[in-house]
Amino acid sequence: MLNAIKTYGVFEISDWFLTKESMQPRKLQKLVYYVQAWSNALFDIPLINDTDFEAWTNGPVSPKLREKYLDYDWNNIEINNNSSTIENQKVLNLLESVWVTYGDKDYMELEALSRREFPWISARGILKSNQSSDSIISNEDMKEFYLSIYKKG
Numbered sequence: 141m142l143n144a145i146k147t148y149g150v151f152e153i154s155d156w157f158l159t160k161e162s163m164q165p166r167k168l169q170k171l172v173y174y175v176q177a178w179s180n181a182l183f184d185i186p187l188i189n190d191t192d193f194e195a196w197t198n199g200p201v202s203p204k205l206r207e208k209y210l211d212y213d214w215n216n217i218e219i220n221n222n223s224s225t226i227e228n229q230k231v232l233n234l235l236e237s238v239w240v241t242y243g244d245k246d247y248m249e250l251e252a253l254s255r256r257e258f259p260w261i262s263a264r265g266i267l268k269s270n271q272s273s274d275s276i277i278s279n280e281d282m283k284e285f286y287l288s289i290y291k292k293g
Contacts, residue, residue: 144228144230145179145183145185145187145228145230145231146228146231147185147186147187147188147189148187148188148189148226148231149188149189149190150172150188150190150191150202150204150205151205151208152224152225152226153172153175153187153188153226153235154168154172154205154208155220155222155224155225156224156226156235157171157172157235157239157243158217158218158219158220159219159220159221159222159223159224160219160239160243161219161243162216162217162218162219163216163217163247164212164214164215164216164217164247165205165206165209165210165212165213165217166198166247166250166251167245167246167247167250168205168209168217169199169200169201169202169205169206169247170199170200170242170247170250170251170253170254171238171239171242171243171250172188172202172205173193173199173200173201173202173254174238174241174242174254175187175188175234175235175238176188176193176279176282177259177282177285177286178234178237178238178286179234180279180280180282180283180286181282181283181285181286181287181289181290182234182286182287182290183230183234184283186279187231187234188202190204191203191204191205192276192277193276193277194263194273194274194275194276194277195260195263195264195273195275195276195277196272196273196274197269197270197271197272197273198251198255199250199251199254199255199260200254200259200260200277203274257285258281258284258285259277259278259281259282259285260277262277262278262281263275263276263277263278263281
């Protein structure tokens with residue numbers, strides 16, 4: 141199973157979500173984070189191969205993704221009318237599951253949710269909620285936490 145899963149760049153994953161709807165960068169950040177989190181739990185690998193997620197004050201953030209959409213500020217990123225480059229059915233199923241689970245939430249709900257979860261809390265350690273951080277959220281913490289949720293369901 142592990143050999144059957146190809147990994148992807150952060151923009152391939154974010155582009156897939158942008159085929160669904162136009163959205164603010166902060167919502168996109170969290171959706172892409174949840175793909176990474178759930179791929180660690182369900183596939184035992186980080187699906188996104190070219191970025192880490194850091195425990196920022198507003199939740200998990202990929203600096204690479206943030207840089208790309210920095211100019212959008214609070215504005216929506218336009219919908220992507222190009223077809224997705226992702227063809228692996230297991231990966232597509234994961235993306236659809238993340239979309240169905242989290243896609244109807246706005247960025248504030250997703251930030252609040254991710255900030256209550258162990259991987260983000262663990263990466264921040266003893267920092268206060270308003271202190272900036274570039275601490276990386278551990279793939280192992282993501283795996284353990286989200287796998288525990290999956291097993292409860």
